[in-house]
Amino acid sequence: MTSNEIVFRVIEELERHGVPYMLVGSYSSNAFGIARSTQDADFVIEAGDRSLAPVFQALSPIIKFDPQMQLESVTMTLRFIGQVPVTGFKIELFLTSNDPHDQERFRRRKRYPFLTGHAFLPSPEDVLLQKMRWYVRAKRAKDLDDVQNVLAVQAGKLDLPYIRQWADRHGTRELFERLLTAVQGLQ
Numbered sequence: 001m002t003s004n005e006i007v008f009r010v011i012e013e014l015e016r017h018g019v020p021y022m023l024v025g026s027y028s029s030n031a032f033g034i035a036r037s038t039q040d041a042d043f044v045i046e047a048g049d050r051s052l053a054p055v056f057q058a059l060s061p062i063i064k065f066d067p068q069m070q071l072e073s074v075t076m077t078l079r080f081i082g083q084v085p086v087t088g089f090k091i092e093l094f095l096t097s098n099d100p101h102d103q104e105r106f107r108r109r110k111r112y113p114f115l116t117g118h119a120f121l122p123s124p125e126d127v128l129l130q131k132m133r134w135y136v137r138a139k140r141a142k143d144l145d146d147v148q149n150v151l152a153v154q155a156g157k158l159d160l161p162y163i164r165q166w167a168d169r170h171g172t173r174e175l176f177e178r179l180l181t182a183v184q185g186l187q
Helices: 003-016 025-032 053-059 100-108 124-138 141-154 160-170 173-186
Strands: 021-024 040-045 070-072 077-083 090-095 110-114 117-121
Touching: 003 021, 003 040, 003 053, 003 090, 003 117, 021 025, 025 040, 025 117, 025 124, 025 141, 053 077, 100 124, 100 160, 124 141, 124 160, 124 173, 141 173, 160 173
Parallel strands: 021 117, 040 090
Antiparallel strands: 021 040, 070 077, 077 090, 110 117
């Protein structure tokens, strides 16, 4: 099974079990930018009071989930980690947090055409905002590359006032303006 097929299998099970989700991380930046390889797929889910055990059971033995939640140090959110034993590919299910932007981007998510099907994804603006936050927190070059690639592909289609409002709140406005200027200079 390919990593994309595994991602679609997770999407099917989340939808079948009525778990609201959005596919984030590199898969979402690939959807709106320039694709790059990845060793994991990240989802934000709204679990509420429901147990995820039926989802984990439905995905077994393809994906082995650790039933214990873990704190992720970059996003500072709780997550469940699943691993595909054959390939080492990981699935991370992040719980929605109380962070105002986390709540807003989840509210704004939409069902988009994705690879050979459909998936709920954050808006391109929210992908940019989250990737900039992660870059500031962890200094991961891949996050900065993802921002530049999404900006390059989505130029002229973005809600700039929305991005600037949240970038001001997150302290990433200077970074955003610098990257936007650089991308505009290339076009």
